[in-house]
Amino acid sequence: MVQFTNVEFAYPDHAFAMSIPGLSVDDGQHVAIIGPSGSGKSTLVNLIAGALVPQKGSITTCNTKLTGLDDAARRRFRLKHIGMVFQEFALLDYLNVRDNILLPYRLGALAMPADASERADKLAQSVGLDRHLKRHPQQLSFGERQRVAICRALVTAPSLVLADEPTGNLDAATTNEVMTILANCVKASNATLIMVTHNTELMDRFDRTIDVTQFEAAAQR
Ligand code: ADP
Numbered sequence: 001m002v003q004f005t006n007v008e009f010a011y012p013d014h015a016f017a018m019s020i021p022g023l024s025v026d027d028g029q030h031v032a033i034i035g036p037s038g039s040g041k042s043t044l045v046n047l048i049a050g051a052l053v054p055q056k057g058s059i060t061t062c063n064t065k066l067t068g069l070d071d072a073a074r075r076r077f078r079l080k081h082i083g084m085v086f087q088e089f090a091l092l093d094y095l096n097v098r099d100n101i102l103l104p105y106r107l108g109a110l111a112m113p114a115d116a117s118e119r120a121d122k123l124a125q126s127v128g129l130d131r132h133l134k135r136h137p138q139q140l141s142f143g144e145r146q147r148v149a150i151c152r153a154l155v156t157a158p159s160l161v162l163a164d165e166p167t168g169n170l171d172a173a174t175t176n177e178v179m180t181i182l183a184n185c186v187k188a189s190n191a192t193l194i195m196v197t198h199n200t201e202l203m204d205r206f207d208r209t210i211d212v213t214q215f216e217a218a219a220q221r
Contacts, residue, residue, distance in 0.1 A: 001027045001160065001192050002048055007057035008217070009047060018043060019217035020057070023210070027159075030183060030193040032203060035212035041196040044212055045162050048194060049082055050074035062159050079109040083153030083191070085182070087165040089145045091137040091152075097124065098133045101151040110156060123151040126188075127181050143174035147181060154185050161186050163195040167202070179205060 002025040010017035018040050025031050033041045046052040047059055050066040051074075058067045062081040066074055083104075091100045101120040105112040113119075124130050127147040137145050146166060153161050166182065167175040179202060186193040195206075203209060 001025050001029070001062065002194070003058075003060040004047075005058045007047070007054045007059060009043065009052065009054040010217075011043075016040070016043075017217040018047075018212075018215045020044075020215045025192060025194060028190065028192055029207045030186070030205070031195070032206040032209045033194060033196045033212060034198075034203075034209050037198075040212045040215060042164055044210075044215070045164055045194065045196055048160075049078055049084070049162055051078070076109045079104055079107060080156065081158055081160060083156065083158040083161040085146070085149050085153045085161065085163040085166045087168040089137070089142075089149045089169075091145055091148055093137050096134050096136055097129060097140070097148050100137065100148050101155050103152055104156050116155065119157075120151065120155050123154055123185070124148075126185065127151060141174075142169055143178055146170065146174075146178045150178070150182050150185055154189055154191070157189055158191060160192045160194065163193065165196050165198065167197065167199060175199065175202070 004020045004023040007020040033044055035041050043052065047054060048061055050061065053067065058065060064077055066077065069077065098120055101124060102116060104110060105116055121133065124133055127150060129144065129147055132140060132144065163182065167178055170178055183205060
């Protein structure tokens, strides 16, 4: 599912660098990425997604070797195979819930299948949003907004869902509710979940944790 081999990454003109000799995540696993702020969690997620490219080594995600693909090919790969959930939800206020869920199909790289709308509605129903399909994000609670984002991440039936602090803006009760929904939706679509979190209370919901502090490296300047 995800395989890193001898990966070295540094931001240009920045003292932060990561060295990842080997890392693999199996199909269907639910993995938490942990580490203090600034330790490289988002960087690791972006490397897995092919949004960042290492200076050395190889990264294979969902059976595709990302290192070696150009920017456009990696973007197409991302839209097709990966669902993303963010802390700030990243919903578009001028679109209603149904159109926000269908957003991955409006970004140009994927043809909208005939049953996409039906699939969006079914996903919304599975997370209890069916009454809200015509509403806009600002008319929803934060927990409801994150449920829309979870549906959007899953509408293309991706094999990998990457979530970066998806409960960071939610209170404890809503965190539990959204985590249960996220894990259930990912399981129902036989996907893999890789999620950044600070929340130690969520750890026992995952098959394993990856502590990124082990990958800290001295930057070559
Ligand atoms: P975390 O997700 O664990 O908080 P990040 O992966 O966001 O950590 O960041 C790791 C380090 O890389 C930090 O020192 C951060 O300032 C730096 N960093 C993050 N993004 C960039 C960037 N686009 N350019 C330069 N440095 C960055």
